Amino acid sequence: MNTSMTPVLSARGLVKTFGRVVGLDGVDIDLFPGEVLAVIGDNGAGKSTLIKCLTGALVPDAGSMSLDGQPVQFKRPQDAREAGIETVYQTLAVAPALDIASNLYLGRERLRPGPLGSVLRMLDKKGMRRDASQALADLGIGTLQNMAQPVETLSGGQRQAVAVARAAAFGSKVIVLDEPTAALGVRESNQVLKMIGEVRSRGLPVILISHNMPHVFEVADRIHIQRLGRCGGLITPQSHTMSEAVAIMTGATTLDETPGRVGGGA
Numbered sequence: 345m346n347t348s349m350t351p352v353l354s355a356r357g358l359v360k361t362f363g364r365v366v367g368l369d370g371v372d373i374d375l376f377p378g379e380v381l382a383v384i385g386d387n388g389a390g391k392s393t394l395i396k397c398l399t400g401a402l403v404p405d406a407g408s409m410s411l412d413g414q415p416v417q418f419k420r421p422q423d424a425r426e427a428g429i430e431t432v433y434q435t436l437a438v439a440p441a442l443d444i445a446s447n448l449y450l451g452r453e454r455l456r457p458g459p460l461g462s463v464l465r466m467l468d469k470k471g472m473r474r475d476a477s478q479a480l481a482d483l484g485i486g487t488l489q490n491m492a493q494p495v496e497t498l499s500g501g502q503r504q505a506v507a508v509a510r511a512a513a514f515g516s517k518v519i520v521l522d523e524p525t526a527a528l529g530v531r532e533s534n535q536v537l538k539m540i541g542e543v544r545s546r547g548l549p550v551i552l553i554s555h556n557m558p559h560v561f562e563v564a565d566r567i568h569i570q571r572l573g574r575c576g577g578l579i580t581p582q583s584h585t586m587s588e589a590v591a592i593m594t595g596a597t598t599l600d601e602t603p604g605r606v607g608g609g610a
């Protein structure tokens with residue numbers, strides 16, 4: 345990560361209100377090439393609203409965004425997806441009755457080559473299964489052997505792995521993960537954290553929303569602390585301790601009062 349570079353994704357002054365509830369109250373955020381940027385904050389701090397605005401699931405009331413330095417406006421998730429931003433939302437969107445390969449290619453189904461595909465609209469199931477298997481293997485997921493297995497029969501961690509693999513396979517610019525380890529056990533969480541490291545090592549930057557401080561401190565390069573709809577500070581795992589991060593997050597202290605070891609971190 346190099347903060348002198350142009351951010352891959354950048355937003356300034358994002359505001360989003362829901363009636364009288366203020367979800368975001370003027371938030372700036374920058375995501376640099378090859379970094380894992382964690383977003384932490386208490387319940388209701390605006391984390392999900394922030395990433396929904398960044399990924400087209402919500403349209404902000406005010407503020408601007410750019411991707412690779414070019415101004416962008418996403419009106420719907422499809423716009424962000426087409427621009428290379430893949431998101432795994434907090435409410436995991438998998439299709440339980442479909443198999444692993446179909447979930448990976450959901451909405452992007454591949455047709456068979458030649459007239460079987462172009463005329464008869466037949467799906468290239470074999471090719472999708474083969475490539476799904478490769479995509480999972482590339483991310484170090486060895487526990488999913490059978491790509492024809494329905495996702496509803498998978499464990500929570502395996503399901504999460506499929507969702508992350510889908511994002512990693514199709515995200516060309518940015519991967520956004522909202523609480524990917526919230527429902528997972530230790531082993532499954534470690535697997536998802538490893539996948540995040542794998543995605544970063546490919547040069548893809550990741551935004552990770554999480555409540556889990558050890559997970560955040562293990563994988564994040566920088567940490568954006570969201571508090572009451574605003575950014576309460578930008579720190580790093582080197583500049584601040586977990587308890588300092590939690591104190592800033594809950595308002596027990598501020599970044600000014602707890603500047604950390606290297607001049608505030610960011």
Ligand SMILES: Nc1ncnc2c1ncn2[C@@H]1O[C@H](COP(=O)(O)OP(=O)(O)OP(=O)(O)O)[C@@H](O)[C@H]1O
Pocket residue numbers: 362365366367385386387388389390391392393394434
């Ligand atoms: N669709 C909505 N309608 C009304 N209010 C909303 C809506 N979405 C979010 N809010 C409100 O906006 C604020 C921020 O919510 P958000 O979901 O972004 O929080 P969060 O930081 O993701 O919390 P959590 O840790 O619980 O996931 C909250 O007060 C929430 O009640």
Ligand SMILES: [Mg+2]
Pocket residue numbers: 391392393434
């Ligand atoms: Mg949330």
